[in-house]
Amino acid sequence: MAEEMDTCHVCGVPRFITGEHLWLDNGDIVQARDQANRLVFMECENIEPVFRLIERTIGFPIERIVITAMRRAVRSYITHLIPQEVKEKIRKSELDPVPLARSLTDVARYFGYGRIEILDVRNQGDPEDYLIADLYRPFSVSMVAATLQGAVEAVMGSERRMSYIQLFPGAYRVTMVNAPHPEELKGRMLMQPYLHRDGGLELERCEGCGGPAGLSKYRWDFQEGIITDTVFGRRMTLIGPAELEVVFDELEAELGESVSRVVIEAQRRFTRNGFFNLSEAASAEEFRTQLALRGMGNLEDISVDRNRLTMKLRNAALPLFVVGIMQGVYERVLDRDSTLEWEVTRDSDLIIELRATR
Template identity: 35%
Template sequence: MVETCTACGVPLMVSRELNWEANGVISLTASPRNRMVFFESETIDHVFRGIEELIGVPIERIVIESRSRETRRYIERAFPPEVRRIIDGSESGLEGRMAKMSPEERETLLATMRAITGSIIDIAKNYGYGEQILSELWEQGADFPWRVQRVRNPYSVLFFVADNLGSVEAFEGIEMQARYEKTGEDTYRSEVFPGEHALELRERLKRRRYDFKPGDVHYERCPQCGIPMAVAGRKWDVEAGTIVDPGTGRRMAIFGPFSADAVFDDLESELGEAIPETVIEATRRYIRSAWNTENWNRDGLTFQQMIAVRGLGYLARFEGDRHGLEMLVQNACLHLPMVGTVQALVEMAYRVEASTCEWELADDGDLSIAVKVK
């Protein structure tokens, strides 16, 4: 059962494990150099589809593998080695071990893994990933029922598949592959099976690391759990696994940004230097089509709060005139979607159909953006 704050209704796991810092970073309490974002999740798959439409190349495989690595790292931190060793097949092979188990040993293993799978489902519900459901294999007495997962209203179909893949890999200790199918209205089934990753991705996907700079963002916080009230003000439906912004009706979720950044880096390595601008353009188009009914004539302080609450960084400079906007975001992540989002919001604020955008991401995490309206 998911525990929630009696004052604000946010799951206590969120307030215990995450810290909304004054520098625009949402850090992990147990690992402060690692971060999460609180982001409009509907953007994820729309941007990936937009990229595919613009370049004419499927990117699904790269997205799933990239995200699965972040999930695997998270699960390895969340569950200690002695727990994960229960089904670790990296040395002796789990299939062979299960074949030699007595009925009592098998029953104990399945009961333990069912409890662990339930814990992972609770994590997914806490973070807004949708209503994940135990597969039918548990009732059928299958050997590896944890390898199949079902979900209603996923925050991202591709990330759901990747999360299942990364979770199973974290416990079984061997490389896996994944496939999925749509089984109903916004309902999906994901299956994981042994198989090696694509070697070229294994060698290229890397994290971007830098030391976080300080900031002075102030949050009004829940007096009981400490979560920013701007976060608590979203509508949290824990059973359905959804977080909705009541002001916009948009779905939100908490997830690690490194996997998406790694996807974009790998696409650039594989498909060429035009990929960053393609990501920006795909994001710009989606934001304009999805958010165009809103009034985006916002000031610097509002933008600073918007960016910081989402964990995207610290807005250190914000200068605008009738020709456009210049801004500097420190501790930036998801920089390509952020550039596309800023460009779209500037166009909507200035009520223009097009603009030019220049940007630069420094090694220390400083993101400079300059948008000029036409």
């Protein structure tokens, strides 16, 4: 990939984004080459604060769990993106890995992960191998450092041990060495395979590239790896929901349901304070479009009045986030508090009921 971004002349969205990903008729976004890989396009500035809030509530760091989940998901995504013969040549030290590494950091910039600069790579196929890179303005340092680790592992087909230090605020140096992961995290955290279900939802398409027309209000700063919502100024990222869900599942398995409540409560607060522009959606149809543009699922049913909100979202991604967002949107729009009931059915339908309390 070149330094310049190849963008659609109509909507301004990088062709990589709309070419390598599909916005399906059921409110899901998937990788075009492997439709079992689901992604969401979401506001990301609240991800680190949610992690910090969880840590404050439970009283210990969760970074190791976050990194493991993200690394595994990225490894799966990149494995499908890179042709097998390229990986084989790099593994045999027959091909310089740096050009490939640079094109992968371009992918990360398209995804809004910030700027990644590869400083030094040693690839002789022995235990002395290493990779050193700097990260600038990652949306989450643990998740982006883990992304780099997952990408290297996908290409090399073996595990790396990763650590990072902060150089100055917003800049980090990541070092990876050729070593297996600590034994205690192996075999835990299995991701649920993604199953597609048809939905009958059609997003308006851009006539230039065929991607969703709604993406035109986002701006890609390719040099810095920053995607911005031009209307509300929020930073966005394209990310697999599975890694965040696995993090929450893992924490819940260890700590019980209080983790879900913390995640929902954090999202409710962000949203009630105006974080998500979803609260600006004027109609159920617009709301449905906004959720589908984010790949969060297919809004089948919603009913809202001053006393009550009920909704059903099919194949919901990140249900804890959606629940918290919905509660925040409802409370913000009506300026009332609410009680919450929700469940995810066996078919991955998210059902939410909110009742206003004052």
